[in-house]
Amino acid sequence: MDVAPEQGLDGFCDYIISLSSEQYYLSTPILTIVEAKKENIVEGLGQCLATMYAARLFNEKEQQTVPYIYGAVTTGTNWKFLKLDQQYAYIDIDEYTFKELPTLLGILLQIVGIDENTKIHTV
Numbered sequence: 306m307d308v309a310p311e312q313g314l315d316g317f318c319d320y321i322i323s324l325s326s327e328q329y330y331l332s333t334p335i336l337t338i339v340e341a342k343k344e345n346i347v348e349g350l351g352q353c354l355a356t357m358y359a360a361r362l363f364n365e366k367e368q369q370t371v372p373y374i375y376g377a378v379t380t381g382t383n384w385k386f387l388k389l390d391q392q393y394a395y396i397d398i399d400e401y402t403f404k405e406l407p408t409l410l411g412i413l414l415q416i417v418g419i420d421e422n423t424k425i426h427t428v
């Protein structure tokens with residue numbers, strides 16, 4: 306995601322969640338960036354926030370606005386969620402584990418705007 310290389314906003318994201326139906330090319334609006342770290346969630350927070358900011362710039366460049374950009378840092382079993390609202394970043398105090406799988410899935414579904422009444426189609 307090479308958004309602004311002169312600002313250091315270029316590189317690879319581990320996972321991106323977008324409302325685009327296209328899966329092979331990056332398109333807007335990007336909603337969530339997930340940064341995977343082996344054992345240290347805190348270590349990934351800065352990198353995740355940088356990619357969230359880059360996603361916001363990418364959306365704006367493509368003339369797509371979303372109210373918030375969400376992010377998550379995960380070890381694979383532990384998850385911490387973030388939200389970027391204009392120039393303010395919010396980090397959830399809680400850390401979630403796979404033992405709380407319904408909560409984890411609920412957070413991800415809420416980010417993409419899916420509620421309990423939405424039918425999900427998979428391919």
